[in-house]
Amino acid sequence: MTTTNSLTYSPLRDAYPEGASYSDIGDRQVVAHFSDADAEYEAIASGATITDHSHLGRLTQVGSDAIDLLHRVTTANIEAIPVGGSTRTILASDRGRIVDVFRVVRTGDEELLLLGSGLFKSNLIEMIEFYTIIEDSTLTDVSESMLQLALAGPEAESLLASLVPAISELTAGGITDVDGVRYLRATSDEAEEFHLLMPADSGAELWKRLTDAGFTPIGSQAIHRRRIDLGIPCAGDDYSDRTNPLEVGLMDLIDFDKGCYVGQEVVARLDTYDKVQRTIVKVSSDDALISGEDVKLGTRTVGTIGSVISDADGTTALALIRNEFADGATALATESGTPIVISHRDQ
């Protein structure tokens, strides 16, 4: 773990319980764990947890052409999002590679809120601004003025509903505003969680209220492990501007009927002719694995290690592996000679 003075902390830092341990994510110091990382993992797997997501990217996009513009450049049907709804989408390059994966919330007739990875925020801003030529659309980075919390775990909904009954009425992707806090039900196939958005100066009070009510604060390590367990790829470790969305299981974020968007020709061709070369799988090893390390069959490179989590029992990771070796029938090892065992993401 490294610490440099140029890294910034969350505005909620003073509200955290004692003993937080930090790690670097991009240019931010993010809580790795508050106390025992294993206990935090158990909490997200079986209880109700709260996580500070203030290091992620939050942008507003406002203007009479904002929705049309984002519809034309990203993979999802943005025009179909009702006011008060949201969907996840991908901005890809013209070569069909991922710029960022983010959620688009339609907060008004001509207003959007974009919730992105944070790690690729500057790329997302740069690309949307590049495509904004004659359009009435203004992009603003509100990451510092707006905080974001995530509530997760099987008990999260019932516990939150006991405090904010209105969230029970929310459909998938829907938002509701209660007492200055915006609640979003961010459901996916793999997991259900709620995102809470609020002005930066009111975050500490809400954090205290939720932890007092029983939400267990957890850090990025437990989230990371849970995500790997569920086979959910993340920005940086598992996808980047060298990855196409189909390789990393993001097919559900692509509307194949909406018509053109940036990178559509490449993505559609890969899908139609079944030309996707790699697939994301879960792998394990008794020894340590390193994110970014090549996976080898003899001297041939057949994949790359992505997200990694280690514990006393060994290491679990996500990896991008060439399709012909992704069934686990062939013995593979990392470039440093560590044997790996493959299991598919849905097993």
Place this chain on the structure above:
Amino acid sequence: MVTSGNPTIPANTIQVTAKAAKKVRQFAEGDGMETFGLKVAVKGGGCSGLTYVLDIVEGPEEDDKVIEQNGIEVYVPKKAYIYLAGTELDFSDGLNGKGFVFNNPNATKTCGCGESFGV
């Protein structure tokens, strides 16, 4: 003189061929427009990232650059001009015709349908 992909077109203008100008005039007169011009612009979107915008309008907007070509006024938003300088707008008709065609020297790639381009 700096030239575009088509050596007859200066890089600091947009050329509308006589055939394209005639077609624009026909469309405008068909719509009963007495005064008109051709709006040519670029917006984000499409497979390759940028998409052409072509429209017959009554007059220029405040930020439009106005160019006269073959008796037609062409209006180009200043922000879009950087992507269009040196472009020839032609019209391709007949059974195999493609309609209005942009020959844009700034385009480093175009998508299969020809409606979008990258720089």
